Amino acid sequence: MEFQQMINSPGLWIVSSFLVIISVSQAVVFMRAALKEASSIGIDKDRRKAAIRSASITALGPSLSPVITLLSLIVVVGAPTTWMRLCDVGAARTELGVVSLTSTLAGVEVGSAAFGSQAFSYALWGMALNNFGWLFVVFILGHRMSKVVTSMNEKYDPAWVKKLMAGATVGLFGYLLANQIKDMAMPKLAPAIISAAVMYILTTVFKKNQRLQELSLGIAMLVGMFGAQLLFS
Amino acid sequence: MYDSKMVKIGRISMGLAIIANFIPAIYIGLRYGEMPSMSVIFKIWGLVAATYGISWIVQPIAYYPTLGATGSYIGWLAGSVGDIRMPAASMAQKIAGVEPGTHAGEVIGTIGTCCSVLVSATMITVFTVIGSQVIPLLPEFVTSSFTYILPALFGAIYTDIARKDIRAGISTIIMALLLMIFGGKIGIPGGVLTLVIVLGGVLITRGFFVIDKKKASES
Numbered sequence: 344m345e346f347q348q349m350i351n352s353p354g355l356w357i358v359s360s361f362l363v364i365i366s367v368s369q370a371v372v373f374m375r376a377a378l379k380e381a382s383s384i385g386i387d388k389d390r391r392k393a394a395i396r397s398a399s400i401t402a403l404g405p406s407l408s409p410v411i412t413l414l415s416l417i418v419v420v421g422a423p424t425t426w427m428r429l430c431d432v433g434a435a436r437t438e439l440g441v442v443s444l445t446s447t448l449a450g451v452e453v454g455s456a457a458f459g460s461q462a463f464s465y466a467l468w469g470m471a472l473n474n475f476g477w478l479f480v481v482f483i484l485g486h487r488m489s490k491v492v493t494s495m496n497e498k499y500d501p502a503w504v505k506k507l508m509a510g511a512t513v514g515l516f517g518y519l520l521a522n523q524i525k526d527m528a529m530p531k532l533a534p535a536i537i538s539a540a541v542m543y544i545l546t547t548v549f550k551k552n553q554r555l556q557e558l559s560l561g562i563a564m565l566v567g568m569f570g571a572q573l574l575f576s
Numbered sequence: 577m578y579d580s581k582m583v584k585i586g587r588i589s590m591g592l593a594i595i596a597n598f599i600p601a602i603y604i605g606l607r608y609g610e611m612p613s614m615s616v617i618f619k620i621w622g623l624v625a626a627t628y629g630i631s632w633i634v635q636p637i638a639y640y641p642t643l644g645a646t647g648s649y650i651g652w653l654a655g656s657v658g659d660i661r662m663p664a665a666s667m668a669q670k671i672a673g674v675e676p677g678t679h680a681g682e683v684i685g686t687i688g689t690c691c692s693v694l695v696s697a698t699m700i701t702v703f704t705v706i707g708s709q710v711i712p713l714l715p716e717f718v719t720s721s722f723t724y725i726l727p728a729l730f731g732a733i734y735t736d737i738a739r740k741d742i743r744a745g746i747s748t749i750i751m752a753l754l755l756m757i758f759g760g761k762i763g764i765p766g767g768v769l770t771l772v773i774v775l776g777g778v779l780i781t782r783g784f785f786v787i788d789k790k791k792a793s794e795s
Contacts, residue, residue, distance in 0.1 A: 346667045347744070349604075350610060350684050351708065354603065354607060355600060355603070355604075358599045358600045358603040359600050361596035361597040361599055362593060362597055362599075363697060363701075365589055365592050365593050365596055365653070366589075366653050366654050366693065366697065367693065367694065367697050368589070368595070369585070369586075369589040369593075369649070369650065370605055370654070370689075370690040370693035370694055370697075371651060371690070371694075372581065372585055372589075373585060373586075373646060373649075373650060373686055373689075373690050374592075374686070374687060374690035374691070375686075376578070376582060377587070377646075377686040377687045377690065378580060378687060380578050380683050380742055381680075381683045381684065381687065384679065384680055384683065386672065386674070386680060386683070386684065390671075390672040390673065390684075391609070391672070391684075391687065393593070393671045394668035394669075394671055394672040394684050394687050394688055394709060395668070395687060395688075395691050396693075397667045397668055397670075397671040397688075398664040398665070398667055398668040398672075398687070398688030398689070398691040398692055399664075399691045399692070399694075399695050400667075401663050401664045401667040401668075401688075401692070402660050402663075402664045402691065402692035402695040402696055403695060403699070405656070405659045405663070405696075405698065406695060406700070407659060408659075409625075410703055412729065413700070413703055413704065413707060414707050414711065415722070415725045415729065417704065417707050417708055417711060418668055418722050418725065419725070422704050422705070422707070422708035423600075424600065424673055425704055425707075426700060426701060426704040427600065428653065429655075429700045429704070429771040430655075430657075430696075430697050430700055430701075431593075431597075431653065431654065431655055431656055432651075432652050432653065432654070432655035432657075434655070434656065436733055437628070439725075439726065439729060440627075441624060441628075442623065443726060444623050444627065444770060445620055445772070446698045447766040447767070448616070448619060448620060448623065448766065448767060453725075454722060454723055454725060454726065460604075460608060461610060461612075461741060463604070463610070464601065464605065464608075464611065464612055464691045465612055465616070465620060467600055467601035467604055467615055468601045468620050469620050469623070469624055471597050471598050471600070471601045472617075472620060472621045472624050472625075473624040473628050474597050475594060475597055475598070476624070476625065476628060476631075476632030477631075477632050477635070477652045477789075478590055478593055478594050478597060478631060478652065478653065479594065480633055480636050481590060481633075481636050481648055481649065481652040481653075481757055482587065482590040482594065482680075484592060484637075485583065485586055485587065485590070485636075485648055485649055485685050486586075486587065486645060488636070488637065488640045488645065488648065489640070490639055490772070491640075492637055492640050492641060495637055495648065502785075503785060504634060504638075505638075506781055506785045507630060507634070507778060507781070507782075508630055508631060508634050508635075508739070509737075509741065509744075509781060510778035510781030510782060511627070511630045511631070511774055511777060511778070512631075512736065512737055512745070512772035512776050512777075513737055513741070513744055513745060513748050513777045513780075513781060514748060514773055514775065514776055514777020514778055514780075514781075515627045515628075515751075515771040515773075515774050515777070516730060516733055516734045516737055516747050516779055517734065517748040517751070517773060517776075518729040518752050518754040518756075518769070518770050518773040518774060518777075519726075519730045519734075520727075520731060520733075520734045520749065520752070521749065521752035521753045521755075521756040521771065522756060523726050523727040523730055523731075524727060524731075525753065525756040525757055525758070525760065525776070527753075527757075530724075531724070531727050532727075533724075534724035534727040534728035534731065535727040535728065535730065535731030536731065537728070537731075538636075538727075538731040538732040538735075539731040539732060539734065539735040540735075542648040542731070542732040542733075542735040542736055542738065543731070543735050544627070546735075546736060546739060547739075548654065555771040559732075559736075560729075560732055560733065560736070563728070563731075563732035563735075564728045564729055564732055565728075567724065567728030567731060567732065568721040568722070568724040568725065568728045569717075569718075569721055570661050571721065571724045571727075571728070572717060572720060572721035572724065576717070576720065
């Protein structure tokens with residue numbers, strides 16, 4: 344119980360809030376400057392309002408979709424860390440991937456009783472260092488990015504660069520999946536197979552249903568978890 | 577004038593964010609004495625750099641032409657660039673009747689992106705608070721199914737990724753499983769296995785890329 348108290352402690356809520364506050368303040372400051380600029384270049388109030396309304400509504404749907412992975416992350420690393428890490432770059436699945444990687448290094452399994460304060464500190468460092476990568480690149484290159492884009496496209500085949508990222512992603516998640524099912528034994532094989540099948544059906548048969556696509560990962564996970572639980576409890 | 581002001585705000589907020597990013601990890605070290613040694617921190621860094629490092633560099637560059645400087649500062653701090661920031665920005669541009677790529681387009685895009693940050697931060701805050709209250713109340717059936725979170729998550733994600741290039745997807749998971757099973761038996765450390773498998777995924781993708789290119793040039 345002590346570990347649960349630590350990862351949900353008021354102190355951790357406070358130190359986790361700094362990044363969220365910075366992100367929200369940045370958005371407010373940028374928005375005020377952009378609104379001022381919009382009025383000075385002759386975009387009237389009605390159009391500014393319409394832009395605000397439509398952008399906010401557009402953001403609602405996809406903000407809803409990570410609910411299931413958000414809950415999973417709370418179970419693993421507690422509420423404050425989940426809150427902070429989902430308010431910054433890196434989706435819940437990326438963060439769970441990082442936690443899974445650092446746990447291997449700590450020699451424990453995610454979600455097991457052995458996942459204690461040491462594995463948690465490894466996970467915090469992993470998530471921070473991963474996030475740092477994006478922040479640092481944009482901090483360094485943000486203001487001279489247009490030059491970087493031109494020289495990148497001259498030097499490398501853009502089609503290959505895209506494939507390179509896809510290759511690294513497939514390799515990483517191939518590793519993460521293989522790491523879960525490496526014993527090739529039940530019960531762990533069951534949730535992986537069931538959720539894979541559900542995901543496949545949702546993304547092919549129901550391809551046209553946009554709302555369902557946004558929720559597909561959550562639905563597939565739940566069916567996989569509950570299905571395995573039904574089979575093996 | 578407007579552009580340089582935005583870059584200044586962006587750089588200051590990114591600098592602060594970099595500091596804030598490490599505070600929880602340091603706090604746990606100071607408050608609870610749980611501080612990994614320097615060599616472990618470097619190992620963790622190596623592991624995340626090997627797996628996500630390409631994305632750190634390529635993604636901000638790839639999205640820059642659409643996001644612009646201001647959009648990049650917001651997007652790579654708040655995240656969800658592809659699925660929340662970009663749709664919100666382009667919807668705002670469409671409704672306000674401005675062209676993307678123009679100055680007016682960028683200004684309205686920025687307004688849209690900022691709105692989406694406020695919306696998603698609010699939603700995540702609400703969900704986290706509600707979620708953490710609800711989890712202890714869930715029936716035992718649900719809480720015991722939490723042991724299956726990771727296999728279910730990675731099974732579903734992998735299918736979604738592999739679907740886009742089915743040959744590379746199937747080859748990579750077979751390669752990963754073989755390396756996992758035999759590499760584990762002969763005692764290759766977990767961290768090294770991770771790197772080898774990620775690299776294997778890149779090589780397999782490269783292989784099919786070259787084959788396709790050859791085929792395309794022959795026909």
